[in-house]
Amino acid sequence: MKILVYSVLLLGLSMSCSADEKGAALSQKPVQVTVNQPESNSEGAFATASGKLVSKNSVNVSTRMMGYITGLRAEVGQNVRAGQLLVSINSTDIQAKGGQANAQISQAQANFNSAKKDYDRFSNLYKSQSASQKELDDMRARYEMAKAGLDAAQAMKSEVNAQYRYTNITAPISGVITAKYAEQGDMASPGMPLLTIESPSALQAQVLVSEQNITLIKQGIPVKITLKSTNQEVGGTVAEISRSSANTGGQYLVKVNVSDSANLLSGMFVNVQFPFKNNGKTNLDFQEGVMIPKSALVENGQLTGVYTVSSNNTAILRWVKTGKHFGDQVEILSGLNAKEPYIVSAEGKLFNGAKVTK
Incomplete structure (x- = not known):
């Protein structure tokens, strides 16, 4: 019997509270609000990819x-x-080889000088018919062998000098x-x-793009680059597009030149937004580009929502699913379409059913 009485009391209280809230909503003055349309890409859809900044000029010594x-x-x-x-x-071994090369050059130079004198002398004797053709040929062969030996010794010295540079x-x-x-x-x-x-003066963003989107990315198109750590946004241009995913886990590597790399460091993680022109075709893999300011979001525990305006000029809390962040904007994946207005700010307290005026 007590339980029955308690239940009846709770029901009465809840009904009275509900009536009070409805009465408050009806008696409340309309809240002045600022309404905005979601920012969407007028060109069409876009795709996003994650990666990091790397230096265009990187050398291993x-x-x-x-x-x-x-x-x-x-x-x-x-x-x-x-x-x-x-x-x-340590160049001790190279110094020893250098000494050997110098000694070989000295020996080869002496042999060359001797062979050249003999060849010149027998050339004069042959002209005066005091030496035979065979004797001249022998001196010529000896001279050419001595010259080749000198060239080999000098080449060895050049090789040693090249090793010195290392x-x-x-x-x-x-x-x-x-x-x-x-x-x-x-x-x-x-x-x-x-x-x-x-070289930190020239940075690139290297990201991996899925096979659904890679065919629509063209070299030279402008993109937006957002740093994950600071939400700083900079511009960029697609520089290189890989046409093979054999070594990148089924995704395609795209390199984007960063237009302004001041205060940026190699290794920073980034999100890159690639815009696609609308060609009249529908692709469910693309997002419609619904972007809203972070200040318009309402947080309630693990839920995220945004207030919209009904046809009766009342506030309606719509739960949404957010995606990647781009500066002070956030991507809306579901719960809000590209043509639906939402409340950016209000001069009073908002709740479901509250009267609003624009």
Whole structure:
């Protein structure tokens, strides 16, 4: 019996509260609101892709010889100029080969000088018919062999000099050292990367695009690039489009030149928005480009909504699904169409059914 009485009391209270809210909504003065249309891409649809910024000019510094690193004048984050000495490698072996090459050149030069004198002398004797043709031919052969020996010794010396250049490694470009793979005292080997230098003045956004969208992306089209960490938005232009997904997990690599890379760093994560012109065809994979300001969103726990205006000029809270963020704008994936007005701001408290005036 008590339970029945309690239930009747709760029902009465709820009915009275509901009546009170309806009465408040009817007696409330209309709230002044600012209404806006969702921003949509008038050209058609768009697709988004995620990736990161990389330097267009990135060089791995390595050597072609083996030896201990005797000097490493480089630190990560250091600015270097082209031609600046960065790494020195022990050159004892090269110095020994250089001494051998010099000795071989001296020996070959002496043989060449002797052979040349004999050849010149026998040429004069042959002209005065004091030497035979065979004797002249023998002197000519000896002279040519001595000349070839001298050329070989000089070529060996040039090879040694070329190896010397790899004992003192300089910066191939001007930029910033972004990675260091060895320390002083380590053993360097041919092809082993020692440093990475990047030029921060020219950055690219590298993103992976799905196969549904790659055929509609063209070289040279303008795009929007948004930094995930700061929501900063910059412009860009599609520079390169890969036509193979064999090494990228079924997606296609697209490189975008960043128009303004000031205050941007290589490695930052970005979202890139690719616009598509409307060709009259419907593709469910494309978004209609519904973008609204973040300030228009209403947060309630894990739900996100936006107030719309009914035909009776009342506020209606519509739950929506949001997508990627582009600056101060947010992408609406569902719950709001491109032609539906929504409330941007209000001069009073809004709730479902509240009277509004524009």
